[in-house]
Amino acid sequence: MVHRVAILALDDVIALDVAIPAQVFGERPQTAYRVTTCGLQGEVRTANGFSLVVPGGLDDVRRADTVVVPGYANPSRELPPRVLETLAEAHARGRRLVSICTGAFALAAAGVLDGLEAATHWLEADDLAARYPLTRVNRDALYVDTGQVLTSAGVLSGMDLCLHIVRKDFGAAVANAIARGLVTAPHRDGGQTQYIDAPVAVDAGLSLASTREWALGNLEEPMTVRQLATHAGMSDRTLARRFVAETGVTPLQWLLVARVGRARVLLETTAYGIDRVARESGLGTAANLRARFRHIVGTTPAAYRRTFGS
Numbered sequence: 001m002v003h004r005v006a007i008l009a010l011d012d013v014i015a016l017d018v019a020i021p022a023q024v025f026g027e028r029p030q031t032a033y034r035v036t037t038c039g040l041q042g043e044v045r046t047a048n049g050f051s052l053v054v055p056g057g058l059d060d061v062r063r064a065d066t067v068v069v070p071g072y073a074n075p076s077r078e079l080p081p082r083v084l085e086t087l088a089e090a091h092a093r094g095r096r097l098v099s100i101c102t103g104a105f106a107l108a109a110a111g112v113l114d115g116l117e118a119a120t121h122w123l124e125a126d127d128l129a130a131r132y133p134l135t136r137v138n139r140d141a142l143y144v145d146t147g148q149v150l151t152s153a154g155v156l157s158g159m160d161l162c163l164h165i166v167r168k169d170f171g172a173a174v175a176n177a178i179a180r181g182l183v184t185a186p187h188r189d190g191g192q193t194q195y196i197d198a199p200v201a202v203d204a205g206l207s208l209a210s211t212r213e214w215a216l217g218n219l220e221e222p223m224t225v226r227q228l229a230t231h232a233g234m235s236d237r238t239l240a241r242r243f244v245a246e247t248g249v250t251p252l253q254w255l256l257v258a259r260v261g262r263a264r265v266l267l268e269t270t271a272y273g274i275d276r277v278a279r280e281s282g283l284g285t286a287a288n289l290r291a292r293f294r295h296i297v298g299t300t301p302a303a304y305r306r307t308f309g310s
Contacts, residue, residue, distance in 0.1 A: 003169070005035045006056060006064035008087075010072045010079065010106065015048045017070030017100045017158055023182065024162035025066075030174050031166065036060045040080065047073040058086045064095065066165070071101025071155070075124060076131065084110040091148070098165065099151045100158035108132040112149055119144045121154035142248075159184055171308030172264035208232055208239070208246055215255065219262050219282040225251050259283050260296045267305040274301055 005025045009018050018037065025033040038056035045051050061067055067090050087110035091097055099107050104120040105128060107113050113135040120128050122139060129137040138144050143152040143161040145168075152161035159182075167175040211232040215223060228251055229239040243251045263281040266272055272280070278289035293301050 001032060002034050003032045003066065004060075004064045005033050005066045005068065006061045007035065007037045007068045007070065008061055008083070008106075009037055009039045009044045009052060009054055009070060010083065011040075011045050012047045012073035013044055013052070014071040014073070014101060014155070015046045015050070015052070016155055017072075017103065018046075018052065020100065020156075020158045021068045021070070021098075021162050024159065024166065024178060028178070030177070031170055036064070040083070058082060061086050062089065064090070066096040066098060068098045068100065069103035069106045070158075071099075071103050071121065072106075073102075075102035075105035076127060079106055079109055087112060094148065097149050098161065100161065101152065101154045104128060104135075104151045105131075107149065107151070108135050113151070116146050116149055117144050118146075118149075118151040119153045119157075120151065123154070167264075171268045172261060173268045173308075176265065208242055212247075212254070216258060219255075219259050220280045221282065223255060223282070255282075256292060257296065260292055263289060263293060263301065264297065264304065264308075267301055268308045277301065 005021065007018055007021050022035055022037060025031070025035045027033065027035075036056035037052070037054045038058065038060045039052075039054040040058070042054060043051050044054050067087070069087070083106065087097065087107060091110070091112045097107060097112055099118075099120075101121045102124055104113065104118050105124075108118070108128060108131070113132060115134055115136075117136040117138050118128070119138050119141045125137050125139040128135065141153065142157040143150065143164060145164065150161060150165065152158045163175050163179055163184075166178055211228055214231055215228060225236050225239060229236045232239055234242070240251060243249075243254065247254055249257075259282045263277050263283060266277045266280060270277075274286045274289060278284055278286050281289070283289040283292055289301060293299070293304070297304060
């Protein structure tokens with residue numbers, strides 16, 4: 001069944017915020033997305049010094065199953081009433097609404113974010129909270145998923161949110177395959193910090209990337225912070241500090257999300273029993289797998305397999 005995605009590009013749209021959902025939701029054999037870029041006119045001015053030719057209009061937005069609003073410059077400006085009416089109507093009809101970066105301002109102006117938690121670019125978070133006090137602004141999250149409405153922080157966190165949506169729709173294996181094709185990380189949890197005060201060292205030799213890659217290749221083995229620190233050649237305390245600086249989460253939080261991610265792929269692509277999935281993902285026991293899976297994914301392993309298992 002075709003899933004129609006409308007990308008609503010408003011004037012002074014951020015070009016990358018349009019390109020990300022267009023690329024992630026592009027037509028592929030393993031997904032059913034059909035993307036239309038929409039605007040009020042056939043040409044939309046970007047914030048990057050050029051214009052986009054868009055084939056769709058507000059009627060295409062109304063017909064869509066998922067509506068994505070990319071970020072745009074000067075988000076505090078008033079938007080055309082017909083844009084806000086279209087977004088409010090889509091929400092009332094149960095359509096999925098997604099914003100990237102300052103696109104959250106459009107959703108808030110349409111009343112879509114009333115009473116909901118939402119994310120936006122950290123530079124604009126205070127303004128969003130001041131202008132729309134009924135919106136609970138999460139100033140730290142990469143993205144926030146409230147079910148029907150999903151919002152992301154600045155620019156590249158839109159990639160994380162779009163891949164998260166693919167995981168929800170078609171499973172982790174498909175999302176990981178798309179991420180590999182885009183040469184990006186397969187999963188960053190929405191709760192990770194979007195802005196870190198201390199910049200990460202640019203020297204590749206000081207990065208923990210190789211240690212994280214080693215950990216991903218050995219998830220089925222018991223793993224401690226001490227083992228990670230030994231692999232990285234640093235003290236436990238230094239590793240913990242550097243890990244948070246690079247990923248926004250602690251080493252053990254990162255390991256847990258990675259192991260649940262491995263379990264998702266095994267549930268989708270194998271007929272392994274729950275005990276074996278627990279062992280091979282490093283979660284140990286079926287009881288621990290069920291508890292961690294429900295906490296992070298929001299459902300049981302069995303229900304997840306029924307939905308996404310091949």
